[in-house]
Amino acid sequence: MRDFFSPGRNSFWLVLPALLLLLVALGYPLAQVVLRSFTDPEPGVGNYVWFFSRPVNLAVFQRTFVVAGWVTVLCVVLAYPYAWLMTSVGPNMRVLLVLCVLVPFWVSGVVRTLAWVILLQDSGVINRMIMAMGFEKIRLIRTQTGVIIGMTQVLLPFMVMPLYAVMRGIDLRLVQAARSLGARPMLAFLQIYLPLSLPGVFGGAIIVFILGLGFYITPALLGGPRATMLSTLAQQQVLQQLNWGQGGAMGVILLVATLVLLAFAGRFARRRYQMGAGGK
Amino acid sequence: MAETRHRGAAVDIRAVTKTYGSFTALDDVSLRVEPGQFMTFLGPSGSGKTTTLNVIAGFTDLTRGEILIGDRSVGGLPAHKRNVGVVFQHYALFPHMTVTGNLAYPLKLRRVAAAERDRRVAAALDMVRLTDFAHRYPSELSGGQQQRVALARAMVFDPPLLLMDEPLGALDKKLREWLQLEIKRIHRELGTTFVYVTHDQEEALALSDRIAVFNKGRIEQVGSGSDLYDRPQTLFVGRFIGESTVLTGAHETRGQETAIRVGDEWVAAPGLAGEGRQALLVRPEKITLVREDAAADPALNQLSGRVGEAIYLGSGVKYEVTLADGSRGVVRMALTDRPFALGEPVRMRWRKEDARLLPDDGSSLAAQSGEEP
Ligand SMILES: Nc1ncnc2c1ncn2[C@@H]1O[C@H](COP(=O)(O)OP(=O)(O)O)[C@@H](O)[C@H]1O
Ligand SMILES: [Mg+2]
Numbered sequence: 001m002r003d004f005f006s007p008g009r010n011s012f013w014l015v016l017p018a019l020l021l022l023l024v025a026l027g028y029p030l031a032q033v034v035l036r037s038f039t040d041p042e043p044g045v046g047n048y049v050w051f052f053s054r055p056v057n058l059a060v061f062q063r064t065f066v067v068a069g070w071v072t073v074l075c076v077v078l079a080y081p082y083a084w085l086m087t088s089v090g091p092n093m094r095v096l097l098v099l100c101v102l103v104p105f106w107v108s109g110v111v112r113t114l115a116w117v118i119l120l121q122d123s124g125v126i127n128r129m130i131m132a133m134g135f136e137k138i139r140l141i142r143t144q145t146g147v148i149i150g151m152t153q154v155l156l157p158f159m160v161m162p163l164y165a166v167m168r169g170i171d172l173r174l175v176q177a178a179r180s181l182g183a184r185p186m187l188a189f190l191q192i193y194l195p196l197s198l199p200g201v202f203g204g205a206i207i208v209f210i211l212g213l214g215f216y217i218t219p220a221l222l223g224g225p226r227a228t229m230l231s232t233l234a235q236q237q238v239l240q241q242l243n244w245g246q247g248g249a250m251g252v253i254l255l256v257a258t259l260v261l262l263a264f265a266g267r268f269a270r271r272r273y274q275m276g277a278g279g280k
Numbered sequence: 281m282a283e284t285r286h287r288g289a290a291v292d293i294r295a296v297t298k299t300y301g302s303f304t305a306l307d308d309v310s311l312r313v314e315p316g317q318f319m320t321f322l323g324p325s326g327s328g329k330t331t332t333l334n335v336i337a338g339f340t341d342l343t344r345g346e347i348l349i350g351d352r353s354v355g356g357l358p359a360h361k362r363n364v365g366v367v368f369q370h371y372a373l374f375p376h377m378t379v380t381g382n383l384a385y386p387l388k389l390r391r392v393a394a395a396e397r398d399r400r401v402a403a404a405l406d407m408v409r410l411t412d413f414a415h416r417y418p419s420e421l422s423g424g425q426q427q428r429v430a431l432a433r434a435m436v437f438d439p440p441l442l443l444m445d446e447p448l449g450a451l452d453k454k455l456r457e458w459l460q461l462e463i464k465r466i467h468r469e470l471g472t473t474f475v476y477v478t479h480d481q482e483e484a485l486a487l488s489d490r491i492a493v494f495n496k497g498r499i500e501q502v503g504s505g506s507d508l509y510d511r512p513q514t515l516f517v518g519r520f521i522g523e524s525t526v527l528t529g530a531h532e533t534r535g536q537e538t539a540i541r542v543g544d545e546w547v548a549a550p551g552l553a554g555e556g557r558q559a560l561l562v563r564p565e566k567i568t569l570v571r572e573d574a575a576a577d578p579a580l581n582q583l584s585g586r587v588g589e590a591i592y593l594g595s596g597v598k599y600e601v602t603l604a605d606g607s608r609g610v611v612r613m614a615l616t617d618r619p620f621a622l623g624e625p626v627r628m629r630w631r632k633e634d635a636r637l638l639p640d641d642g643s644s645l646a647a648q649s650g651e652e653p
Contacts, residue, residue, distance in 0.1 A: 176339050177372040179359040181386035182437065188360075191385075195376050 033248040040245030047249035057233070061253070064230040067148055067219070068212030074152045075159035075208045076201055083163035083200070087170075105157045113218045116150040117141065120222065142224030150218045155211055159204035166200025202269045210258055230254050288316045288473030289350040289440035291336060296345030298331055298497075305331045306342075307497040313475060313490075315440075318467050320476045322484040322520070323494030329477040332494075333443050336475065338362050349441060365434030365472075367444040371426040373418040379405070379429050380414045386437040404436040407466060424455045431463070435470060445477045460486050481521050485509075493517050495643075509563070512636065516643040518561040525567065525609040525628070527560040527583075528640050538637050543604025547581040549635040557640035564612035566634040569599055569626045580629045585609055587620045601628055 037047050051057050086097045104112060119125050120140040127137040140146040170193060178188035219229040230250055237247030291313040298306040306328045313319045321329040334340035336347060338359035347354050354362055374382050383401040392400070405411045408428040418426055427447055434442055447463075448456040464487055467474050478484055484491050485505040493500045493508065493516070501513045505521075512518035519526065529541040531553055539548040540560050549560050569587075576582065588608070589600035599620060601609035609628050620626055 171370070171372065173368050173370065173372045174374060176337075176359070177366065177368060178374075178385070179339070180337055180362075180364060180366040181433070182360050182363070182389040183385075184360055185358075187389070192374060 033244075033251050036244045037246075037248030037252050040248070047245045048253070050246060051249050051253060057250075060228050060230055060233050063144065063227070064213055064254075065257075067144060067151070067227075067229060068209050068215075070148045071151045071155060071212045072205050072209045074148065075156055076205060078152070079156060079159035079163050079204065080197075080201070083160050083167050086160075086164050087167045101157045101160045104153070109154055109217050110221075112154055113150055113221045116146070116153070116218075116222060120146050120149065141222060142226060144223070144227045147219045147223045147227050147229070150222045151212060151215055154215075154218055155208045158207045158211060162203040162207065163197065163200040166203070167197050170196045199269065202265065206262065206265050210262070213254060213258055287440075287471055288442075290315045290348070291319075291441060291473065291475065292346075292348035293332070293336070294346045294348070296332070296335060296347065297343045298328075298335060298340065299343045305497050306335070308345075309497070309499055311492055311499060311502060313473055316471050316473055318464075318474045318476065318487060318489045320478060320484040320488035320491045321494055322478060322481060322491050324520075325479055327494040328497040329479075329494050330445055331497075333366075333445050333475065333477055336441075337364055337366050337443055363437075363439050363441075365437070365439040365442040367427070367430050367434045367442070367447045369446040369449045371418070371423075371430045373426055373429055373433070375418055378415050378417055379410065379421070382418070382429060382433050383436050386433065390437060400436055404432040407435075407469070408432045408462070423451050424459060427451065427459065428462070431466070435466070435472065439472065441473045441475070443475050443477075446479070447476075448483070449478075456483070457486075463487065485521070491521075493520060495520075512561065512638065514643075515559050515561065515638045515641050518636065518638060519643055523564050523610045523612075525562045525564070525607075525611075527562075527603075527607065528557060529605065531558045537632065542583055542607070545583055545604065547583060547635070548632055549581075549637040550633055551637040553637065554639055559638050559640040561636045561638055562630055562634060564598065564610040567609070567611045567628050567630045569601070569611050569613060569620055570629060571620075572625050572627060574627065577629070579631070581632055581635065583609065583628045585626060585628060587622055587624045587626055590620065590622060599626075601626060603628075 038045065040047075082097070082101075086094055089097065117124075121127070122137060122139065122141065124141070126140065131137050140149070174192050174196070175188050178192045179185070183191065214231050215229065216231040216235065219227060220232050220235075223229065223232070231254070234247045234250040234254075237243045237250065291311075293309055293311040293313075296306055296309045297304065309328070309332060311319075321332060323329055331340060335342045336349070338354065338357060338361075342355075349362065349364065374385065377385065380401055383404055384397055387397045387400060401414075402411070405414055408431055410425060410428055410432065413421060413425060413429075418429065421429065431444075431447070434444075444463075448459055451459065460483060463474075463476075476484075476487060488505065490502060490504055491508055492502045495516050501508060501517045503511075508517055508521045512521065515526065518524055527540055527542050527547060531538055531540045533539075533552060534548060536552070537548040537550055538553045538558060539546045540558060547560060572584075583603055585601040585603040587599055588602040589598075591598040591600075593612070596612055596614050597619065599609075599611045599613070601611060603609055611628060
């Protein structure tokens with residue numbers, strides 16, 4: 001019995017179906033995109049030279065990273081106290097808090113983004129409130145700020161959940177121990193709790209940042225031409241101008257940038273936090 | 281750490297009550313721990329030992345009452361200002377710091393200069409004999425080693441009071457016995473006041489100058505190990521410390537003695553019964569077993585029963601005797617040429633003054649295991 005149910009050396013075939021699906025549905029088109037970026041319209045690195053020689057492209061490239069960075073920072077700031085609260089309340093309250101994170105998650109991103117359009121537009125709820133308080137109305141829709149606000153809300157669960165998972169494993173007696181050794185509450189937090197929660201911050205940040213880099217719907221609907229991001233640009237190249245070569249090159253550049261970043265982040269996280277969290 | 285030798289601080293717990301909602305975890309507890317004393321809180325799980333430790337350490341607010349450490353009331357003092365060392369059952373070592381990092385932490389908080397810090401960390405490591413492990417992370421140490429690091433960390437900043445909450449609870453028996461000796465040695469060398477929590481009465485007897493027995497949020501009795509063993513004030517204490525034969529039944533007063541009926545035999549002990557049901561408590565080494573044909577002795581109490589169990593102890597043998605009313609007698613004797621056989625009819629005998637007459641407080645072994653409210 002045990003031999004059958006415990007994953008052994010010969011259980012590799014269990015992952016084959018998933019692997020096959022990935023290969024067909026992801027690997028093949030990806031290979032095509034890479035191939036076309038080097039062959040369409042003619043063989044060579046022309047598409048890449050084009051990308052890096054056009055200031056507009058570089059501006060979009062840079063903006064993509066800036067927006068993803070801001071979204072990541074905002075997600076950390078918003079999710080950290082929220083996840084902490086989740087670990088410190090009773091079981092019923094915790095279920096409620098988890099639902100608050102997850103329910104929006106079950107609503108399609110398009111619907112949520114449209115909701116933000118309603119909230120952020122010039123005559124939207126937010127601006128009406130601002131004007132009611134006697135201030136000038138601010139442009140939120142079709143700006144980078146609007147994109148960042150919308151994306152932060154959509155990506156927040158990806159930050160909350162890994163943070164909560166790590167925080168739940170932190171032994172709070174460690175904080176008590178620090179207090180008994182002479183640490184003020186703030187110091188005990190900064191020197192004991194925070195370092196132990198960092199693996200969750202990193203895990204969440206990497207997910208949010210990478211999802212943010214490739215985000216498409218929210219920037220497209222909330223952003224407009226002055227806040228275009230790389231994925232929107234690539235989509236325009238391919239679907240509107242049928243320019244598979246240049247669009248593909250953009251995709252590849254985004255992919256490579258993401259992989260490089262992942263490699264660095266992975267290395268940093270491993271070196272610094274090999275001890276892991278917990279302490280139970 | 282010869283130059284850091286000092287007398288520890290006294291702890292005065294004055295009428296402390298702690299409630300959680302409608303539940304009373306500590307009910308008017310008063311206790312004084314003398315400077316340098318090794319005081320143990322002993323009691324079943326849920327009896328309020330940890331809560332008491334937590335109010336001393338400042339982790340928990342008390343509902344009523346006052347606590348003094350040294351001569352100072354610590355009511356308004358937060359945990360980090362109490363200067364009390366705490367050792368937790370699950371070590372609570374910082375997993376992201378090495379052994380040295382853990383030990384240096386309280387010294388850094390106190391802004392001790394680096395050279396002095398290194399010296400004190402080294403001395404503390406030497407005290408717990410872990411010098412070779414200074415650069416390991418806690419996850420690279422065994423349970424016993426981790427607990428010694430925790431002990432070193434709690435005393436490296438020279439607190440006048442050290443609190444330990446079942447520090448050896450997670451370790452196996454041999455290691456526990458060895459660490460008990462280590463803790464005893466460290467207490468002797470430091471002169472610090474130790475307050476130690478355990479639910480293991482053998483551990484309490486092995487370590488302590490004085491023991492406070494907790495039951496349901498109250499202290500039943502405070503005394504030395506032999507006080508508690510030889511002169512328990514309550515049946516609960518008598519049962520919790522060591523083994524005993526407990527006899528309950530109808531009682532009547534006969535002169536200066538009280539007699540209790542077990543089956544259709546009567547046994548007596550000096551003293552007059554108070555209110556309610558009474559119990560007699562006899563320690564196993566005070567009882568001798570004799571065969572049925574032995575001559576009667578009117579100076580001794582005597583009860584008939586059958587041998588239910590014989591347990592070889594190395595130094596002697598322990599018999600469990602099933603008595604007429606179904607209760608269980610426990611007898612410890614030296615090995616004899618003719619050991620008693622299982623099921624053999626026997627008589628238990630003891631001197632009247634070796635039994636203790638106590639009010640029956642309804643305590644039972646099940647209640648003492650913490651499984652019964
Ligand atoms: N934070 C709390 N909230 C409610 N009840 C508690 C809390 N802490 C402890 N208790 C209760 O107080 C009683 C005493 O607990 P404790 O002091 O931990 O016992 P011990 O250490 O002797 O096993 C237990 O019944 C426990 O359930
Ligand atoms: Mg406890």
